[in-house]
Structure formats: C-alpha cells, structure tokens
Amino acid sequence: GDSVTQMEGPVTLSEEACLTINCTYTATGYPSLFWYVQYPGEGLQLLLKATKADDKGSNKGFEATYRKETTSFHLEKGSVQVSDSAVYFCALPDSGGSNYKLTFGKGTLLTVNP
Amino acid sequence: NAGVTQTPKFRVLKTGQSMTLLCAQDMNHEYMYWYRQDPGMGLRLIHYSVGEGTTAKGEVPDGYNVSRLKKQNFLLGLESAAPSQTSVYFCASSASGRGYTQYFGPGTRLTVL
Numbered sequence: 001g002d003s004v005t006q007m008e009g010p011v012t013l014s015e016e017a018c019l020t021i022n023c024t025y026t027a028t029g030y031p032s033l034f035w036y037v038q039y040p041g042e043g044l045q046l047l048l049k050a051t052k053a054d055d056k057g058s059n060k061g062f063e064a065t066y067r068k069e070t071t072s073f074h075l076e077k078g079s080v081q082v083s084d085s086a087v088y089f090c091a092l093p094d095s096g097g098s099n100y101k102l103t104f105g106k107g108t109l110l111t112v113n114p
Numbered sequence: 115n116a117g118v119t120q121t122p123k124f125r126v127l128k129t130g131q132s133m134t135l136l137c138a139q140d141m142n143h144e145y146m147y148w149y150r151q152d153p154g155m156g157l158r159l160i161h162y163s164v165g166e167g168t169t170a171k172g173e174v175p176d177g178y179n180v181s182r183l184k185k186q187n188f189l190l191g192l193e194s195a196a197p198s199q200t201s202v203y204f205c206a207s208s209a210s211g212r213g214y215t216q217y218f219g220p221g222t223r224l225t226v227l
Contacts, residue, residue, distance in 0.1 A: 043206075
C-alpha cells in the first residue's frame with residue numbers, strides 16, 4: 001500500500017541554520033505530495049505541495065522538490081527561525097479506491113533555539 | 115469564515131462514560147475526516163465521510179461512531195470511553211479527494227481516566 005517514511009526526530013537547530021527533513025514515499029503512479037506543519041497547540045495546516053513530478057513547492061522560505069527518480073520530497077529551508085519550531089508531516093493521497101484519504105508520516109519535531 | 119471548528123477543546127471523562135465531539139466547517143466541503151494523534155504514531159484516520167448522510171471506517175474505527183446528518187457537521191461519538199481513547203482528536207475537511215488540501219480544526223484533547 002501507499003506509505004510515507006520521514007526522518008525521525010527530534011531535530012534541534014540554532015537560529016539561521018539549514019534544515020532538511022527527509023521524506024520518501026511508496027505509491028502507485030505519481031500522486032500529489034504535501035508537507036503539513038503543526039505549531040504548538042494547533043491543528044495541522046498545509047505548508048506546501050507539489051502536484052506532479054519535478055514540481056517544486058514553496059512557502060514561508062521552505063521548499064520541497066518532487067523527485068520521482070528517488071521517490072522523495074525532502075523539506076528544506078536555508079535559514080530557520082525560532083518561529084519555525086513545530087512538527088512537520090509529509091503526506092500523500094491514497095492511490096487506491098479511497099483516493100480522498102491522506103496517508104501521513106509520523107511527523108518530525110523541529111526545535112529552533114535562539 | 116471560521117474554517118473548521120471543534121467543540122469542546124478539552125474534556126476529561128471517566129471510563130465508561132459517553133460523549134460526542136462536534137466538528138463544523140463553513141467551506142461547503144464534501145469530505146470530512148476524524149483523526150486521532152498519539153505520540154510517536156502520527157495521525158490515524160478514525161472515520162470519514164464523502165458527503166451528507168454517508169460515513170465510512172478508517173484505519174482505527176473501533177470504539178467510535180460518527181454521523182453526518184448535515185453537510186457542514188461531522189460528529190464523533192464515544193459510547194463507552196476507555197483509557198486507550200485518551201488522545202488529541204482532529205477534524206478535517208476537503209473540497210474533493212485526490213490531491214486536494216485538507217483543512218484541520220484546532221483539535222480536542224480528551225483524557226479518559
């Protein structure tokens with residue numbers, strides 16, 4: 001079945017450090033791919049998405065490139081801020097009959113220290 | 115435009131008690147979902163609905179029931195709460211299925227003693 005695997009955390013960085021959170025997927029075809037973010041005490045919200053291979057999604061300084069060759073969608077940011085401290089989830093839609101469901105990774109907790 | 119709202123925000127139950135969590139969305143979305151979030155487990159789908167009057171089981175449906183009598187509301191019920199149901203519950207909605215963004219509510223933190 002479809003699945004996503006993302007790097008386990010927690011990840012702790014200093015402000016202005018570079019961030020990469022790895023995400024790889026297993027799916028039939030080329031589904032859309034998503035990164036969601038959950039700030040402390042809140043629900044998840046969409047951070048960025050890519051709808052086809054080689055697309056790059058970007059938002060709030062974060063980027064992720066849909067790479068079909070390596071079945072990856074790694075999240076990157078060149079200079080993190082304290083306000084980026086959150087849990088990040090990689091996700092993809094179910095490619096089977098129930099294609100309105102999302103499969104989420106287990107989440108990666110990022111803490112950015114001043 | 116409030117998006118997705120959940121009631122209540124916090125609740126403490128004793129084992130065996132029942133309760134209903136309410137989710138409401140004002141975006142005219144067809145699809146609605148209930149998830150639970152537990153440490154180290156990510157989000158797991160409990161039940162979902164693809165339209166008014168429809169419901170379906172997700173990954174972890176046991177011990178829960180749902181109803182979607184109105185398009186904008188999706189109710190999650192616990193008939194006889196158990197400590198294993200201590201979790202944070204999130205409701206979400208989306209305009210369509212494949213490739214469309216899900217919008218999440220702020221969550222309900224439930225503790226079962």
